[in-house]
Amino acid sequence: MRRWRAGLRTRVVAGFAAGALTLSASMALISxxxxxxxxxxxxxxxxxxSATFxxxxxxxxxxxxxxxxAAMLRTLDTGGNRRVLxxxxxxxxxxxxDGGAATAVPQSLQRLVSDSGQGIQRVHIDGVPAVVVGILLTPATALxxxxxxxxxxxxxxxxxWVLILVATAVAAAGAGLGWYATRYVLRPLRSVADAAQGITAGDLSARLDPATDRDLERLSTSFNEMVDQLSRRIERDRRFAADVSHELRSPLQTLAASASVLERRRDRLDERTATAAGLVVAELARFQSLVDDLLELSRGDLPAQLAPVDVGELARRAVQRRRLSPDIVRCGWAGADGEGLRWTVDQRRIEQVLVNLLDNAVTHGGGPVAVRVExxxxxxxIEVDDEGPGVNPAEREVIFDRFVRGRSSGARGNDAGTGxxxxxxxxxxxxxxxxxRVLDRPGGGARFRIELPGVR
Incomplete structure (x- = not known):
């Protein structure tokens, strides 16, 4: 189990509050x-x-x-708080x-007065704090x-109580000061986080302004240099993948044309030659699919082109392209019947997502049984359910990596995909x-669940 650890802001606020509480409590105690x-x-x-008088x-x-x-004692002015014995x-x-006079004066004080002639002691009488002063008048008499x-x-x-309230208020003020200080200190870090999040989403133009804070100028400069290098490397990789894919397309088209001729004349070939021709045609189709996917990957680092799209209709078209039953598409949201649901998304990307999930279900999952748009x-x-054996929990993270296919792909269909x-x-x-994410479908099979934030 992962151990919980408080965040930086929480620790700083707690430190300010604890410091303020310690200081105020110490001052309150001393005061x-x-x-x-x-x-x-x-x-x-x-x-x-008063006792001397x-x-x-x-x-x-x-x-x-x-x-x-007794008459002499009644002449004394003791007020409401003093008592003379x-x-x-x-x-x-x-x-x-007063029958309790003897118990009101401690024995220790009586011995002290008898020995030294005068004494003082703090006591509690019936739960009330008091000060008792004793003076020896004669060897046989003491007041x-x-x-x-x-x-x-x-x-x-x-x-x-006032000091406790003051200490509590000071601790609260310290916590407030700590919260304000962390908010001010973490503001540049939030800028870094926002820029990093933009880069993760594909916006490689995100940069930090080194002039914003002189203390963070080195961090901002290093961050911008890192992003520049990353951008150049991604651009080189994208260009390489695009150039290779384009260069492969021309010979592929020639090979595909030649293979189609062989495919049309398979009945005129002997059995071994016809089998070889079939394998060539299948591998060329797979090679063509791989090149198309590489081209798509080379464009994948570009920012999404967002526009209002009817995702329900997009799902129906994807199902029809795969010659599947349109009844498996289910659109659900309050007050709608499946028509006119418009999300702000990149239409090309979402259509490719639907097509790939449907192809995955057909190839490895025994076919899709439901496509939900909610x-x-x-x-x-968006959820796509299939009726295959499901995905091994150990493979649910790596299955989305490039050129990775689950160990159960052979059992779920064939392994002719590109990965x-x-x-x-x-x-x-x-x-x-x-x-x-990939989850278990109730009743068996796999469920691929896509969550898109803020599309409405």
Missing amino acids: YEITRSSLIYGRERSTVR DSRVVSAGLNAERPDI VQHLGHWYARNA YEIDYLRELDQTLRTLG VHGPDGV LGLSLVAQHVAAHGGRV
């Missing part, structure tokens, strides 16, 4: 920690100052003959009756002030920017 530390440290100092008030009250600690002679005192951090905790939560949106589809018919089909289809 959050600095802000959090600053706010909590300021709150702790404020709590220490309250400890002086309580210390003054303890000097009375019979001190009322006093531990005196092993008992806990608060502003109001503990609890400052609840509800508002500060909510502020930090809000700040955290429309799928703006695209056109160029299906190659011409592939070449003509490629000139339209389409593709041809």
